[in-house]
Amino acid sequence: MKIVMLGAPGAGKGTQAKQIADTYGIPHISTGDIFRANIKNGTELGRKAKEYMDKGLLVPDELTCDLVVDRISQPDAEKGYVLDGFPRTIPQAEALTNALEARHEKIDYAIDIEVPDENIIRRMSGRRACLTCGATFHTEFAPPKVEGVCDVCGDKLVLREDDKPETVANRLSVYHEQTQPLIDYYTGKGVLVEVDGTLDIDVVFEKIREILGA
Ligand code: ADP
Ligand code: AMP
Numbered sequence: 072m073k074i075v076m077l078g079a080p081g082a083g084k085g086t087q088a089k090q091i092a093d094t095y096g097i098p099h100i101s102t103g104d105i106f107r108a109n110i111k112n113g114t115e116l117g118r119k120a121k122e123y124m125d126k127g128l129l130v131p132d133e134l135t136c137d138l139v140v141d142r143i144s145q146p147d148a149e150k151g152y153v154l155d156g157f158p159r160t161i162p163q164a165e166a167l168t169n170a171l172e173a174r175h176e177k178i179d180y181a182i183d184i185e186v187p188d189e190n191i192i193r194r195m196s197g198r199r200a201c202l203t204c205g206a207t208f209h210t211e212f213a214p215p216k217v218e219g220v221c222d223v224c225g226d227k228l229v230l231r232e233d234d235k236p237e238t239v240a241n242r243l244s245v246y247h248e249q250t251q252p253l254i255d256y257y258t259g260k261g262v263l264v265e266v267d268g269t270l271d272i273d274v275v276f277e278k279i280r281e282i283l284g285a
Contacts, residue, residue, distance in 0.1 A: 078184035081194035088155040127241030181257035184268035199228035
């Protein structure tokens with residue numbers, strides 16, 4: 072099963088993608104997590120990506136597309152995967168479609184998680200991320216067992232630099248300009264499904280399960 076998660080920053084893509092990956096036994100591939108791991112490890116890619124991420128801008132397609140095409144070619148992605156945060160532009164979606172078509176494959180579902188802009192700032196300012204294992208919590212809606220500590224790996228939780236309100240506003244306008252057109256793109260391919268992302272985390276996942284079946 073090959074799935075693309077769509078939705079504004081903070082809509083809940085990562086939260087749901089992790090549950091989908093666990094339930095269906097497929098890898099969760101988050102380009103944001105890949106970039107953050109590169110930043111943490113001080114790689115050249117991380118250094119370049121950080122310049123854009125800190126400003127709430129998209130990392131250029133040239134640095135992003137090959138990385139994803141390479142990742143979905145790994146053996147653990149043979150049965151499928153859930154892509155979180157990719158594609159984010161029409162050229163990225165086309166690069167993905169072309170790479171898949173070359174192998175006679177296609178995306179099965181593009182799941183659009185709908186959350187109005189008014190809710191996003193509250194979502195982002197309360198998000199706490201573990202930069203070691205990629206787990207995500209929320210101070211109000213999904214608190215960790217111990218404040219400031221990751222339930223999964225025990226490392227410290229942080230407010231991401233790009234989750235500060237001034238950067239979130241930029242990210243939202245980038246989303247509307249560059250990423251929202253993907254809703255029409257995947258509607259045209261007949262694979263778009265929409266889910267109300269304002270519901271509780273578990274309820275959103277139930278809806279996704281109904282769509283994916285089993
Ligand atoms: P995205 O991957 O789309 O940027 P996340 O999955 O990281 O978004 O979710 C953003 C924040 O909102 C996180 O702190 C997460 O715990 C919280 N969150 C996710 N889904 C919901 C929901 N349905 N209701 C309330 N909070 C949510
Ligand atoms: P995310 O973790 O998905 O919220 O992504 C955090 C940041 O990483 C984004 O605001 C972008 O700067 C960058 N990023 C992640 N995925 C992509 C992508 N597919 N294309 C361009 N930039 C990306």
